[in-house]
Amino acid sequence: DTGVSQDPRHKITKRGQNVTFRCDPISEHNRLYWYRQTLGQGPEFLTYFQNEAQLEKSRLLSDRFSAERPKGSFSTLEIQRTEQGDSAMYLCAKTSGETDTQYFGPGTRLTVL
Amino acid sequence: KNQVEQSPQSLIILEGKNCTLQCNYTVSPFSNLRWYKQDTGRGPVSLTIMTFSENTKSNGRYTATLDADTKQSSLHITASQLSDSASYICVVSDYSGTYKYIFGTGTRLKVLA
Numbered sequence A: 001d002t003g004v005s006q007d008p009r010h011k012i013t014k015r016g017q018n019v020t021f022r023c024d025p026i027s028e029h030n031r032l033y034w035y036r037q038t039l040g041q042g043p044e045f046l047t048y049f050q051n052e053a054q055l056e057k058s059r060l061l062s063d064r065f066s067a068e069r070p071k072g073s074f075s076t077l078e079i080q081r082t083e084q085g086d087s088a089m090y091l092c093a094k095t096s097g098e099t100d101t102q103y104f105g106p107g108t109r110l111t112v113l
Numbered sequence B: 001k002n003q004v005e006q007s008p009q010s011l012i013i014l015e016g017k018n019c020t021l022q023c024n025y026t027v028s029p030f031s032n033l034r035w036y037k038q039d040t041g042r043g044p045v046s047l048t049i050m051t052f053s054e055n056t057k058s059n060g061r062y063t064a065t066l067d068a069d070t071k072q073s074s075l076h077i078t079a080s081q082l083s084d085s086a087s088y089i090c091v092v093s094d095y096s097g098t099y100k101y102i103f104g105t106g107t108r109l110k111v112l113a
Helices: none
Strands: A004-007 A011-012 A021-026 A032-035 A044-050 A053-057 A065-070 A075-079 A088-098 A103-104 A110-111 B004-007 B010-013 B019-025 B030-038 B047-052 B056-059 B062-067 B072-077 B085-095 B099-103 B105-112
Touching: A004 B056, A011 A021, A021 A032, A021 A088, A021 A110, A032 A075, A044 A065, A044 A075, A044 B099, A065 B085, A075 A088, B004 B030, B004 B085, B010 B019, B019 B085, B030 B062, B030 B072, B047 B056, B047 B062, B047 B072, B056 B072
Parallel strands: A011 A110, B010 B105
Antiparallel strands: A004 A021, A021 A075, A032 A044, A032 A088, A044 A053, A065 A075, A088 A103, A088 A110, B004 B019, B019 B072, B030 B047, B030 B085, B056 B062, B062 B072, B085 B099, B085 B105
């Protein structure tokens, strides 16, 4: 158990629909990251938060994507007007400890039909 | 450009055999290097972390080495087990004022009985 839960674990949606994913680090941590991972690739950085502040966004994060961390604890990632190219695993990670280790959630598998 | 390259892309070995996975990076300034294991459909789980001054780090049957001069790391798996079948991802931290992690594309390992 990495102490990070994600919901839902799987999401199937039709092209053009909006979807929202949630990430809950069990205990509060300063930094929370979102990644996207496609088959056979490593995770690609999307964005990260330090407390409730979104400090960096990848150019992969188009204007259809928005992430929030309203109280510095849980975070949501919303994708509007989904496209088939959005189909991927979306991973959330928190950092912890002096070693700055990232602990990943189980991911949300998105399939856009 | 900061990059992490891993080889081989995939590997098949028999149960009980040893194997070594490679990671080359061009990340500067270097902070630390991690190896993660990712089972299919799950989030990555940290195996080892090494800073600039560390040459080797073990975690059970997993031993990671780091040569900061040549910017190379390896992950050696001893006496492989079926449960070692997974993707192994090398991640290098680029601390240049922001906490950034550069991921390799991973090596997919298959252990056969």
